[in-house]
Amino acid sequence: MTYLNRWTLRLAVAASLAVAAPSQQSQEQSSLSGVVRLNRAPVSNEVLRVKFPRPSETKLKNGLSLMVLEDHRTPSFALRLSIPASSLTEPPELAGTLAGSVAYLVRQGTKTRSAQQIAETLAELGGGLGVSAGPRNITVSVSGLTDNLDELLELFADVLLNPSFPQSELDTLVQRQLSSLQAARSQPGFLAEERLYALLYPNDARKVTAPTAESLKRLTREEVVKYYQANYKPAGGMIGVAGDVNLKDMAARLEKLLSGWKGSPPPLPKLALEPPIKDKRVVLVDRPNSVQTYLTVANRAIGRRDPDYIACNLMNQVLGSGPASRLFRNIREEKGFTYGISSGFSATWYFNDFEASANVRTEVTEAALDEILKEFRDIRERPVPADELDGARRALVGGFARSLESASSLLSRAMELKEYGFPADYWDRYPEQLMKLTPQQITQVARKYVPVDNIQIVAVGDAARLRSALKKFGPVEEYTAEGKPVSGSRQAGP
C-alpha cells in the first residue's frame, strides 16, 4: 500500500478545466491599473493539473495517527507531531505567556541532558528540533539527516517525554523575554497586532498577542510543570513524516519510543467565531520619530470550515494577494506610496480575520487609506472582469505544480485536511470548485467580508503628524507605544 502512494504524480493537461485563454488572442487593452498589457509574450493556454500524492497512514498503539510521505532524493527527513491542545486555555494571569514558555523550556533540559547538551547534540547530528504552542495545537518537530535518524528520534522522544524544566533556564527565559518585549515595542508590526487583536477579539484570550512584564514575573516552575503534565498528551494527535523513510519502519521506531506515552490533553476551548464588527473603529498608536505609517485595515470574516472559504480565496487573489493583485498594482506600482501591500484571510479554528497592511510614508497616510478604501468599494460594487478572474484562478491552480516540490509542505497540506475534517481529495477537487465560481459569487463574498463602513483601522506612526489626517475616517482612539490609552483621545469625526 505504501508504495502505491510514492510520488506518483499524474499530470494531465486540463482541457476539461476550460480556463479561458489569456487574452493573447483578444487585442483589447485591458484596464488593469498599474499594468500595461501588450499581450505579446508566449503563454501556454493550458493550466497544468497535478494530482497531490497522498501520504500512507497507520495508527500507533497509543492512538496517534501516523502519516508518511516518502521522498528519497536526499538522505533527510522532517517529522512533525501535532497535539490538539490550545494555548488559549492558559490561566488569565499568565495569558500569552505560559504555553509559549513551556514550549521553549521543553527543549531546555531533560532528565539526562542539559540545555547545552541538547543544543550540542543536535548540531553534531545535523538536526533541528522545535516546539511551539499554538491556539489549536502544540507542535513538536524534528528534522535532519537520516544518517542519524535513530539518534534524532531518540532525542525528540526524550525532549517530549522527559523534560526537567531547570529553574535556571526558566530564569534566563524570563529575563530575555523582558528585554525582547521592550525591543518588540519598537516594531510597528508588534504594536499594530496588539491593538488589532484587542479590536477583533475583545472578549477572550484571543486578544492577547504577547506576554507582559507582569505575567512574565508571575511565571513559576510549578505552573510550567503543571501545564506540561496536563497538555503534552497523545490522544487525538498525529505525526507526519516526510523524507527518506517508509511507513513500516517509521511506525516500528515510533512505537518503541512512544509506547509508554498515554493520556488526553484537556478539551479544546469553545470559542465561537464572531461575525464582522458592525461599527467603524480608528485606532492610532503613537510611535514618535516614525517616517512611515504602518497601516492595517481589517475586520472579522470567516473560519477555515466556512463554505465561503474558496470564494474568499479567489476574491482575495484578485484584491490583494501578490504583485498581480489590485492593491499592489494601484498603491505600489501606480502611486508609489509603499514598498509592499497585501491582504489576506487568516481562517482557522479560532481566528477569522481579513486584513490588509502596508508601510506608507507618513505624508501619504490619508491618500493611501483613500486608495485602499477605493479598492475595497470597487470589489464590492463592480463584478470582477472575466479575464482578471481567470488570471486569479490560473494563479491559484497553476501554483499547485510548484507545491509538489516539497514533500514536507505536501504533508502539511494533508495534515491540515485531517485536522479540519476535510476529505483527502480536497485539493484534487479544489480547481473544479474554483472554476465554478461566478463573478456574482465573488461580489457577494466581497460585500460580506471586505469592510468599508465597518472598517477597523489601526495606524502606527508619528501621532502628531497623523491625528488630523485620520479624523476623516472616524473618531480616533489613541494609544502609546507602551500599549496605554491616551485619555480623552476619542475625538469626534467631521
Place this chain on the structure above:
Amino acid sequence: MRKFLMLILLCAMAANTAEAPKPIPPVKFTDTRLDNGLRVILSEDHHAPVYAIYIAYGVGSKDERPGRTGFAHLFEHMMFKGSANVGSGEHFYLVFTNGGTMNGATSPDTTIYYEVLPKNQLDLGLFLESDRMRSLAVTRENLENQRDTVKEERRQSVDNQAYGPSSERLTELAYDTFAYKHSVIGSMADLEAATLEDVKEFFRTYYAPNNAVLALVGDFDSAEAMARIKKYFGDIPRQPAPKPVDFSEAPQTAERRDRLEDKLARLTRIAVVYKIPAGNSPDIEALNVMNLALASGESSRLYQKLVRESRVAVSVGGGVSERIGPGLYQLSVMVQAGRQPDEAEKLLYEEIARLQADGVTPKEMLRARSAARSMAVSVRSSVLSRAGSLASDAVRFNDPGRLNTVEQRRAAVTPEQVREVARKYLRPENRTVVLTVPAAAGQPAAPKPAGAVKQ
C-alpha cells in the same frame, strides 16, 4: 560532567563511523557559452512539473559611482517596468497569473532575477528575461514612480527601523574603498539625483549577455531548452566588458569605533566586523567553521557564555559575509536591558581570545561537518535554490559546481587552520565596532559626531 560529555562524543562518533553516510547525489549540470558570451547552465530534474530560470548579472552596488549610491538597486526595479514587447508591470502580471512566482534582488556583487513556473510555461520565462535583457524600455514616468517605491523601501528597511542607520554606518566605517563602503539601498539624495540617462548608460554597460549567467533547472529536455535559449537570447549583442572594480583595502592598523544614538531602538546593540579575504577561498571555509563554533545557534560558545551563563545578552549572532572582494566577518550582540555593554563586549573578546589560544574541539569540527552536509541537502530542496546557487557561484567565483563540493571543502578544514584564521583576522586592530544605544525616550537624538553624519 566532563566524563559524560566525552561519552556523548564517543557515541556520536560511533554513529558516524559505523556505516558510511549515504552519499548526497551531485547536481548534474551542463555549462556552455553562447556566441554573445551568455553563460548558460542547464540542470534537468523531472521530480516535479516546474522549472526555475535564474539570471545573475555581474553587477551590484560595487559598480556604482560616487553620487549614485543605490543606483544598481533602483535599476533592478526598472527591470519590471517594461521592455520592447512587455508592458510596464506586465512581467509581474504574466508570471503570477500563470501559476508562477518571481523576484529580483541586488547585493554588493550581483543583481539577480528569477521566475519559477509550471513546466508548460518554459517559453514565457525565457521570453520575459530575454526581452528585458535586449530592450529595456525606460521612461521618465517609470523612473519617477520606482524612485518613490525605492525610497519607501529605504524608509521601511533603514530609516523606520531600529538599528537601520547603524548597520549602514558599520560598513561605511569598516571599508575605505568606495565599492563596498556604501550601502546597497543608497542615500535619499543619490536616489533623488539618478537620471534617465544614468539608467540607459547602466543598462548598456552592465546588462549585456557577456556579463550574465543564465541557470535553468527543472522539468525540461536539455537539448530542446538549449535550442529555445539560443532562439530567445542568441541575437542580443555583446558589449565591451565593464571596467574592473577597485576593491583594494589598505591593511587596517587600528580599531575603528563609533557610537550612534537610535531613536527607534530599545536595547543596546554591539556590532563588530573584521575584514576577511575574498570569497571562495580556503580561509573563508575555515572562517565558516570558526563561526559555527563561536556564534552560530544555541550550541555556540557565545550563546553559552553571553546568553545562557552570564545573561548579559538577549541574543548573539555571527556570520561570514562572502564577497568577490574583501569580505567581513560579522558579530552582533543584543545587550540585556539594564546590563552594561562593556561587560558584554569584554566577554565577547574573551571568547575570541580563548578560540585563538586553544582552537576548536573535535566535537565542534564534527558539528561543522554535519552543518555542511545539511547545507548540501537544503540547497537541493528546490529548483530555485539550485538555480540560484549555480548561477551566483558562476558569476561571482566562476565556480558553478560549488554546491557539489560543500562537504569535501568542509572536510578539508583542519582545527589548526581554524585557529590560524581566528588569529589572523580576529585581531583588535582589524575590527570595526559600532555601538547603537537607545536615544532617551521623547528626546531628540544628541547631535551625531562629525564622523557619523551620512553624506
